[in-house]
Amino acid sequence: MAAKTITLNLKIWRQAGAGASGRFEAYRLERLDTDMSFPEMLDVLNERLTLEGREPVAFDHDCREGICGMCGAVVDGIAHGPAKETTLCQLHLRHFQDGQTLTIEPFRAKAFPVVKDLVVDRSALDRVIQAGGFISVNTGSAPDANGIPVPQHKAEQAMDAAACIGCGACIASCPNAAAMLFVGAKISQLALLPQGELEREQRALAMVQAMDREGFGNCTNQRECEAVCPKGISIRNIARLNREFLRAAFIGEPLK
Amino acid sequence: MSWFTRTASSSLGKKYIMALTGLLLGGFLVVHAAGNTTIFFGRSVFLFYASHLHALGIAVAVAEVLLLALFLTHAITGLLLFVENRRARTSRYAVCSSAGGRTWGSATMPYTGMIILAFLFLHLVNFRFIDHGVTIADIVAAVLARPLYTVLYGAGLGALTLHVSHGFWSLFQSAGISHPKYDRFIRISAWLVCGLIITVFAAILLLLLVNSNQLS
Numbered sequence: 420m421a422a423k424t425i426t427l428n429l430k431i432w433r434q435a436g437a438g439a440s441g442r443f444e445a446y447r448l449e450r451l452d453t454d455m456s457f458p459e460m461l462d463v464l465n466e467r468l469t470l471e472g473r474e475p476v477a478f479d480h481d482c483r484e485g486i487c488g489m490c491g492a493v494v495d496g497i498a499h500g501p502a503k504e505t506t507l508c509q510l511h512l513r514h515f516q517d518g519q520t521l522t523i524e525p526f527r528a529k530a531f532p533v534v535k536d537l538v539v540d541r542s543a544l545d546r547v548i549q550a551g552g553f554i555s556v557n558t559g560s561a562p563d564a565n566g567i568p569v570p571q572h573k574a575e576q577a578m579d580a581a582a583c584i585g586c587g588a589c590i591a592s593c594p595n596a597a598a599m600l601f602v603g604a605k606i607s608q609l610a611l612l613p614q615g616e617l618e619r620e621q622r623a624l625a626m627v628q629a630m631d632r633e634g635f636g637n638c639t640n641q642r643e644c645e646a647v648c649p650k651g652i653s654i655r656n657i658a659r660l661n662r663e664f665l666r667a668a669f670i671g672e673p674l675k
Numbered sequence: 676m677s678w679f680t681r682t683a684s685s686s687l688g689k690k691y692i693m694a695l696t697g698l699l700l701g702g703f704l705v706v707h708a709a710g711n712t713t714i715f716f717g718r719s720v721f722l723f724y725a726s727h728l729h730a731l732g733i734a735v736a737v738a739e740v741l742l743l744a745l746f747l748t749h750a751i752t753g754l755l756l757f758v759e760n761r762r763a764r765t766s767r768y769a770v771c772s773s774a775g776g777r778t779w780g781s782a783t784m785p786y787t788g789m790i791i792l793a794f795l796f797l798h799l800v801n802f803r804f805i806d807h808g809v810t811i812a813d814i815v816a817a818v819l820a821r822p823l824y825t826v827l828y829g830a831g832l833g834a835l836t837l838h839v840s841h842g843f844w845s846l847f848q849s850a851g852i853s854h855p856k857y858d859r860f861i862r863i864s865a866w867l868v869c870g871l872i873i874t875v876f877a878a879i880l881l882l883l884l885v886n887s888n889q890l891s
């Protein structure tokens with residue numbers, strides 16, 4: 420099949436650095452192969468900009484196969500663009516029309532300061548994980564497989580939550596810049612398993628506290644997050660977060 | 676900070692407060708709508724209901740204070756959340772579009788909340804803080820016979836519809852009540868209760884506008 424090509428008009432957010440004020444710059448790209456992915460298109464643009472002696476567009480990416488969570492930008496108001504359950508790196512140009520204009524912005528949230536152009540600092544999510552998104556075990560020789568029995572349906576649910584790649588699209592798309600889908604997924608993947616049981620209460624309290632400290636907003640159940648999540652994480656995980664925290668706060672054993 | 680203030684002032688704590696006060700206010704709405712249905716049966720039934728309600732004496736006063744506390748808690752926490760949520764996004768998107776999660780109700784919660792608050796003042800000025808020299812039936816009939824008030828009350832009702840269309844479902848989610856077994860049940864019941872309440876209030880508005888003799 421002969422490759423199809425299209426022309427796209429891009430309006431890309433350019434911002435020199437964290438404190439700098441940004442603005443949109445327009446670019447026109449012709450004869451783009453529709454089998455190209457979004458970052459490949461940005462590569463084409465950047466090669467051109469470099470040859471012209473201009474500053475290339477900074478954007479985050481790593482695996483380019485939808486599993487690492489590094490990529491992400493808001494395309495025409497939708498985090499990761501218009502395709503459902505798709506990361507920006509897996510979004511191909513065949514989803515767009517010839518001659519279409521795309522507005523490309525960074526994820527915007529107070530907790531995600533812009534580093535440069537489309538790159539934002541998402542280390543707030545790392546700090547939330549460091550607060551409790553782990554289990555404490557002695558390392559040593561690998562334990563026997565199935566040493567701890569886990570019901571199949573629980574394992575499935577935990578795996579669904581663990582599909583979160585921490586890209587931050589939920590926060591970018593939330594009208595309140597809330598991080599509850601992320602935290603809900605990270606709490607759920609452990610709360611559902613026996614390994615997570617021991618630190619269950621402490622984890623819920625500590626992670627919510629860390630989330631609040633980072634300046635994320637408050638969830639108002641608008642469900643934009645699950646609509647853009649490239650891994651299709653359900654807001655049922657937010658309900659579980661709400662339960663876990665409620666339980667920890669009201670009937671959990673006092674920590675100290 | 677005690678564990679309680681720490682919990683209540685956290686992001687999730689504020690959600691619980693909104694959910695709990697929202698549930699209780701929703702309960703009040705149901706009772707209010709049920710009581711108002713006596714208007715459909717004419718003056719004597721309505722006055723009978725009103726006199727029996729006021730015969731409860733001190734209980735009415737206590738209920739009023741509790742209601743005031745509920746409204747204030749819900750409104751103040753809501754405003755706090757509104758401000759915090761706006762602060763959580765310092766720079767706005769140039770293009771804003773929905774990926775399909777938001778509803779009219781969920782997207783307008785703080786605004787419909789403020790309209791309801793304004794409407795409440797009007798409602799209390801109309802029916803609570805007035806000279807009760809004449810019967811409540813005459814007062815209600817006089818106010819709601821005026822098209823201006825039909826419009827104002829209609830606007831309040833519209834805001835209320837949007838607000839509870841999201842709120843009735845949302846409060847369960849905030850309380851962590853979500854399960855494939857009863858998700859649909861909660862959603863559908865939330866819509867039904869919302870629809871029922873609004874239908875009652877809207878019917879009263881229209882009835883008193885077109886039939887000036889309903890309460891005489």
Ligand code: FES
Binds near residue numbers: 482491
């Ligand atoms: S670059 Fe790894 S998920 Fe997109």
